[in-house]
Amino acid sequence: MARRFARPSMHQRPAVWVLVLMLVVPLTGCSVRLIQPYDDAIEKGVTDFYEEFLRFTTTTGRSRGTYADNRGFYDKWQPKLTTLTARAVSANPSGRCPSTETYGGLFPQGVAAARSAATPASVRIDSTPIGDCTAQLLQLLEDQFADFAKFHEAQGPLGLPPEARAPRELVLTSVRAVFYVELARKQGR
Secondary structure, eight states, X not given: OOOOOOOOOTTTOHHHHHHHHHHHHHHHTOOOOSSOOOOHHHHHHHHHHHHHHHHHHHHHHHHTOOTGGGHHHHHHHHHHHHHHHHHHHHHSTTOOOOTTOOTTTTSTTOHHHHHHHHSOTTSOOOSSOOSSXXXXXXXXXXXXXXXXXXXXXXXXXXXXXXXXXXXXXXXXXXXXXXXXXXXXXXXXX
16 A cells, blocks of 8 residues: 655645745835935035035135135035935934944044034033934034134134145045945945
8 A cells, every 4th residue: 555645735734824925925025224225415415515615625725715705605505514414314313323433434433422522612512413324424514514614714814724724624524424424325335
């Protein structure tokens, strides 16, 4: 007498197949997003700012233009940077940025420490910045741009001396850090 091997079929165990289908079907449409999606508006806005800031500091450094003569530049870019920051925060308001992130070595101490160091003791900033890395870097860029404007204004008739590279480099370093994060997002990392 030949022994028949029983093969499981859908008819013998319908409850198992239904359970498998209930688990597999919903998962087929799911994807895990580890980082926020790339935002080309942020990259474009920061790129435009970078170009104009370089042009402005180079031209003003040569002509030693005063703050009052160049107030339009600050009036144009402060609200634009604030808008970019708001856009980044609204995309991921509860996002976090690892305190160990150094942005390719641009901020070896992290954003929170850079932001604290860039802010005078008399000015209080939030101890816990909101948003993901891009939002926090844009907040830092806003602070540094405001500090740069105050520096320019404090120079009075000297304007923006070409020797004053440190305030300019602080702003440019923050811009490069935003580029670093946005490029990583663009590449899906």
